Amino acid sequence: MQRQQQLMALLFICMPFAEVGASPASASASWRLSVTTEQGETLVDRQAPAGSRWCIEWKHSVKHFTVLDCYRNVAGVMQLERSHQPDFAAGLGHVFGRGEQVSDGQGGYWINAINEPVANNRYLLRVGSPAVNHQVVWPDGEHPSVSLSEQAAGQRVVIQLIDNS
Template sequence: MTVWAIGRPVLAALFMALPAHASDALQAVTQDGHIVAELPFDGGEICLTWAHSVSGGAVADCFAARDGRLVLVGSFLHDYAAGLGEVANRGRVIPAEGGGYWIVEIDEPMPPDGLPLRVGPARVGHKLTGAAGVIDLSAIAENTRVTLRVRPE
């Protein structure tokens, strides 16, 4: 079962909560400035999904674009194992339909230059998912350091 099949009502509420500017898009950019992926926010959020490195369970971080900056608004975690779980004063935990849980209302701005990510191999399955579709980062940038950022204006 994918993250998208778990907790759809919660995910739908997250998509509706924080409208993005119509031209905002999330980019994955290499250290030399090459854009390997770009996905429009389309008025909602984009989630980075992957399999946890220890348990293999589904994990997601969901982002909005605010004032040209990436903001973490929610996370999905399959369980509390391997250091996962609630952090005091950082969102609110709610159970996800079908198992696992969402941490919602995080509202944590990412670094101004974006969020660095080492894209994992196929077994990790880093993907960007939004209303406009899915981009399999592991298929196009395996073992590459990218920065996730809001497309500069």
């Protein structure tokens, strides 16, 4: 628990404070972050107005350290904004030309400024076991984290940004 609090504090401290300008139409839209199972069960349903941020956090299955992929609603477009990895483990690492790798000051690194739109504002995730503990976290702490692994381990879920206006 203490490690998670340290990572969230680091995430908040390192997070850029500049907001991307949103048009009046997109700013007033009623955006929501939704995570649902293929059977239609809702696991997460939270307001996500333009500028809001959230992360998918999990434990690496081999190295057992915490990884974060962080997203932002940029005027109605879900974007992968940044990623945090404490190691260059299998399947992780920086791809040249995709964001900027910077030290986190604790032996790991952030890949900032990825700013990659997520196709159709949605993607599928195969949720890991409770040991992996895929969860949705909010870096500003406005919502409690939601463990997807506790609710849907081994299942595919749809993570999406929905316009409810």
